[in-house]
Amino acid sequence: MEHVSLTLFSICLQAAIGIMVFVTIGRLINKDGVFKNAMFVAAGLGIIGLFSSMLHLGRPFKAFYALNQFASSWLSREIWFSGLFVGLTVLAVLVLIIKPQNKAIINGVSLVASAVGLAAIAVMSSVFTNSSVPFWQGGATFVEFYAAAISMGAIIFLFLSIGEAVKLKKLVAFSVVAAIIVQVVAVMPNLISLANSSNEAIIGSLAILNGLATVGILKWLFILIGAMLVVWVAKDEISPAMTNTVMVSALLLFVGQLVGRYMFYAAMVVGSGLS
Template identity: 35%
Template sequence: MQSMELPLVLFTVFSQAAIGVTLMRAVRTTADGAGVVDNDARREWGLIAGFMVLGMFGSLFHLGHPLSAPTALKHLGTAWLSREVLFAGLFTGVTVLAVLAAGKAGKPVLAWLGTLLGLGVIVSAGMTYAPPALPALNNALPFTFFLTSAVILGAGFGSWFADGERAPLMARIFTTALVVGLVLNLAAPCVWLSGGTVMSMTGRAWLGSGFYWTHVLVLVACLGMVWKARTIPAWLPVLALLGELAGRAGFFADTVHMAANMGGLY
């Protein structure tokens, strides 16, 4: 890719934060049975909708003609990008409906519906950013990176709305996702180094990137803080969000396209 693509960084990270918080809400409200306090439901859905609207707004700056964005739906049968746009639109609609539903939003139905649509967004995005022209990502890694980000941010920000009984659950999920994210980010570039020319170039680019090491250090810092505090401090999800933004910037800026070695030896 070799371009930071800030609009795509904002869209993918903020939308995955929204999806992750929705998933954690579905888990918590299902476990609670009767749901949560109405005020918490409105505030939590407000945060989810806010993340998604920010992401959708940011993505418009990636388009040459923002007003023509709906035309992306023309190719649902052949293009994963079109499917991503469809799922993102439907997910946004559910979040807005949940905010308006107020008390009824405390029930898990809307949360699970949003989670299913959100997973559609993540699967579609994973396929969109796994083209053959990016050998390092022409696999399941984009989906895995995106899902891990969603769970990290979902559990982190979801802890803001978890009561004392559910807070340890959010901390365990947050910790597990951080470990998975750290292992993935440390292993992937090392594996790429043993691949073909362009894949090896990607591995070296990631390992030499400030975005990459900032992301790794934030993951380590978050793990250390949760281990020390035995819970998720209220400010920690914001740090995790900044780390995911840095990591996603590197995802777009440091992944080498095959065109970079066009005419070279493989």
């Protein structure tokens, strides 16, 4: 349950951040684009994510105590940044509802939300790279988190705004593919090098991952097929078939990143493996 709630939190929030990044870009490139669905979904995912994060707490009703230690705690910072991002996204959506014509404010708030969101991903990664779980330490965690945000955000954005995002199709495809390539290139060699580690905690983590090997295969299969589908749709004109392909691609990437993230948390073995 702990892993599930952390997985939902980070995946939903990262997807939301990714969507808002592309909404911001989209509104700048397509001056007529509103991207209402994408903004609503981003806000919704953000709220779901924040809510999920509370589920893993022993005392969810005291969750606001987690804001106490911004100065020292990456976890506290994560809550601040995540909360700020979701707050700004909700604000952008509210402005969109109340004063849709006030594009500058919407664009501005979206831009700030995206920037805070991108920073939030760095903070979220730091929560884990600064922990005493050797498997989480190192750059691969940053890559996993950003790649997940960009790939999911881009494809979900495209799916939700297929009419308005025509011009952005190639950018979306490029972003997804680039993110997945970086994810593969950074994460796979890291896993292979960890396999030679003599650190007992790493060995323990890898043993857990080994037990979840089927899930691991699914993760990469889903992510890679999802990315290939995007490349395929990028060269086609808009059609109902293409909409379906984008939907399938979005689903594959989302589920792939989701199960991958679950494995990331499940592999937690602290320090020397004492337990």
